[in-house]
Amino acid sequence: MPELKHGFKISTEKCQGRMPCMRACPTHAIRVKNGKARLIPELCIDCGSCLGVCPSGAISATTVPFAELDRFKFKVAVASPALFAQFAIKETPACVARALLDLGFDAVWEYSVDIELIDRAITDCVKKWPGPFPLISNSCPVIVRLVQVAYPSMVEQLIPVEAPREIAGRELKRRYSLELGLQPEEIGAIYITPCQAKTISILQPAEEEKSYLDGAVGISEIYNDVLQKIRKTTNAEGSPKSKFGIGELFHWGTPEGEFPKLSREHYLPLTGLTDVIKVFDDIEKGKIRNIEFLECHACPGGCIGGNLTVENLYVARSKNLHLVASMSRPSPEFEKEVERRYAVEDFSLRRPLKPRIIEGEVVNLLERVKRRKRADELLKGLPLLNCGLCGAPTCKNHAEDAAAARADLSDCVFLSRDRINFLREIYKK
Amino acid sequence: MAVELLRESYEIQGKNYDKAGEVSGEIKVLLRDLGIDAVNMRRVVIVAYEGEMNVVMYAHRGTLTLVLTDRDINLEIADEGPGIPDIGLALQEGYSTASDEMREMGFGFGMGLPNMKKNSDEFRIESEVGKGTFVFAKIRLNANA
Numbered sequence: 349m350p351e352l353k354h355g356f357k358i359s360t361e362k363c364q365g366r367m368p369c370m371r372a373c374p375t376h377a378i379r380v381k382n383g384k385a386r387l388i389p390e391l392c393i394d395c396g397s398c399l400g401v402c403p404s405g406a407i408s409a410t411t412v413p414f415a416e417l418d419r420f421k422f423k424v425a426v427a428s429p430a431l432f433a434q435f436a437i438k439e440t441p442a443c444v445a446r447a448l449l450d451l452g453f454d455a456v457w458e459y460s461v462d463i464e465l466i467d468r469a470i471t472d473c474v475k476k477w478p479g480p481f482p483l484i485s486n487s488c489p490v491i492v493r494l495v496q497v498a499y500p501s502m503v504e505q506l507i508p509v510e511a512p513r514e515i516a517g518r519e520l521k522r523r524y525s526l527e528l529g530l531q532p533e534e535i536g537a538i539y540i541t542p543c544q545a546k547t548i549s550i551l552q553p554a555e556e557e558k559s560y561l562d563g564a565v566g567i568s569e570i571y572n573d574v575l576q577k578i579r580k581t582t583n584a585e586g587s588p589k590s591k592f593g594i595g596e597l598f599h600w601g602t603p604e605g606e607f608p609k610l611s612r613e614h615y616l617p618l619t620g621l622t623d624v625i626k627v628f629d630d631i632e633k634g635k636i637r638n639i640e641f642l643e644c645h646a647c648p649g650g651c652i653g654g655n656l657t658v659e660n661l662y663v664a665r666s667k668n669l670h671l672v673a674s675m676s677r678p679s680p681e682f683e684k685e686v687e688r689r690y691a692v693e694d695f696s697l698r699r700p701l702k703p704r705i706i707e708g709e710v711v712n713l714l715e716r717v718k719r720r721k722r723a724d725e726l727l728k729g730l731p732l733l734n735c736g737l738c739g740a741p742t743c744k745n746h747a748e749d750a751a752a753a754r755a756d757l758s759d760c761v762f763l764s765r766d767r768i769n770f771l772r773e774i775y776k777k
Numbered sequence: 778m779a780v781e782l783l784r785e786s787y788e789i790q791g792k793n794y795d796k797a798g799e800v801s802g803e804i805k806v807l808l809r810d811l812g813i814d815a816v817n818m819r820r821v822v823i824v825a826y827e828g829e830m831n832v833v834m835y836a837h838r839g840t841l842t843l844v845l846t847d848r849d850i851n852l853e854i855a856d857e858g859p860g861i862p863d864i865g866l867a868l869q870e871g872y873s874t875a876s877d878e879m880r881e882m883g884f885g886f887g888m889g890l891p892n893m894k895k896n897s898d899e900f901r902i903e904s905e906v907g908k909g910t911f912v913f914a915k916i917r918l919n920a921n922a
């Protein structure tokens with residue numbers, strides 16, 4: 349397996365070993381040894397839960413610096429609908445798109461066509477799917493990685509349809525290379541992203557194919573510049589020349605798609621990793637029945653709550669609702685474009701998704717069973733307080749680490765006085 | 778000879794729909810932690826779930842025992858209950874004696890036993906009317922790896 353790229357970096361220098369990241373991580377991928385946080389890369393699902401909680405500012409998101417995009421002859425922005433919910437009501441999607449052009453993009457892609465296409469592709473896929481159910485949406489990269497890491501037997505339930513942003517990247521390269529006589533590599537397809545997870549999914553897609561997009565820029569990274577450009581041009585003549593209305597920049601579903609064509613009782617939208625995990629656990633137990641499709645987003649509130657957004661979730665949501673309410677019906681041109689493209693394009697995922705291989709599990713079955721029995725045995729000697737002072741988030745994790753010889757059982761303060769003294773040294777002011 | 782690596786037993790309560798599915802859920806977590814591949818895991822869990830549900834729906838109480846060896850996973854589901862008078866009939870697709878109430882809850886399509894058989898490499902039922910039922914299923918680990 350190629351080395352895994354991840355959405356953020358922990359700076360060892362800045363890290364003070366305070367552990368909120370370790371406690372926040374939903375897949376228990378962080379250990380804090382010798383006063384420094386360390387990542388177990390195979391377990392990290394790029395959710396960013398650690399990002400916001402670090403008191404030392406030691407964790408930072410990886411995004412592509414805006415300046416790096418100059419290598420392309422023609423740059424096209426594919427803006428997550430979450431972008432448009434970041435600004436005041438009077439700052440319409442058209443104003444925001446205009447500002448993106450002023451910032452140096454050569455075009456702003458009419459992304460809602462792709463979202464609509466994927467809505468349809470998903471509806472069709474769900475109708476034809478022989479089972480097992482429920483199918484699970486895959487447009488949130490964190491959800492895909494969560495399933496690959498923690499729910500391997502559900503990987504085949506991730507819907508085998510491309511994410512709309514990928515379809516946008518493919519189509520815009522096709523169209524502009526035809527129109528402008530450029531090579532596809534000379535056209536930069538840049539996603540304006542609400543989270544670092546999508547940046548990573550573009551650098552290294554979970555299905556191990558190459559992304560159709562060339563990179564991503566975080567909303568928070570360009571927010572100030574966009575705001576400034578909007579302010580400058582408010583008095584100047586209006587919106588960018590677009591053959592369609594706002595519907596082509598902004599989709600009327602919830603950001604990143606909602607699938608109104610599926611009947612309500614068979615379709616469940618979920619947001620927030622904690623709730624998603626609860627539902628996935630119920631699926632594992634066989635408790636969820638009669639649901640055909642789960643639309644899952646790791647961020648509470650969905651992509652408008654992404655960790656690279658600026659506006660707080662509730663304000664952004666109200667702006668979003670306002671935008672939806674003020675939209676007219678989709679234009680005939682829009683409908684025609686959707687029909688045309690739906691007839692000629694293939695939206696199926698190019699490669700099947702597979703469970704992620706976890707390094708510690710490469711050993712044979714006998715050894716795995718031995719480790720498990722050993723871990724169960726060792727756990728009996730631990731206090732079950734999950735204090736974290738051993739450097740693992742839970743006693744169970746510590747027992748497993750010790751059973752696999754990744755940690756010393758006596759790192760538990762209950763088992764060794766030396767550990768306290770050691771910690772005292774490390775956390776000395 | 779297959780070498781036994783692990784043996785775990787789980788209690789199942791009859792008529793407890795609130796807890797129904799928990800045993801197969803636990804088995805799934807166990808197999809996931811042991812790194813059993815997804816295809817075999819799915820087969821084991823289908824067999825365990827349907828077996829567990831049959832105990833919940835039809836019997837008073839039961840025990841599910843999972844035995845992992847170096848080459849297969851064996852499930853033994855033993856219950857105290859009414860037993861099955863005609864096993865051949867019970868194994869037919871669509872045959873069910875589930876009550877209307879059970880059907881309303883989404884059970885009783887008569888596919889449980891057939892699906893258990895389909896997902897096992899060896900499958901056996903023994904039953905004594907008025908006493909109980911014993912189901913044995915073997916899933917070979919290399920068969921689908």
Ligand SMILES: Nc1ncnc2c1ncn2[C@@H]1O[C@H](COP(=O)(O)OP(=O)(O)O)[C@@H](O)[C@H]1O
Nearest residue numbers: 831835860867873874875885886887888889890
């Ligand atoms: N453990 C059991 N004890 C008594 N009867 C059982 C048991 N398991 C299955 N049966 C009988 O066999 C029938 C078929 O079972 P199954 O194929 O699982 O379908 P379903 O549970 O949907 O009815 C059941 O309706 C029931 O009459």
Ligand SMILES: [Mg+2]
Nearest residue numbers: 830831889890
């Ligand atoms: Mg049944």
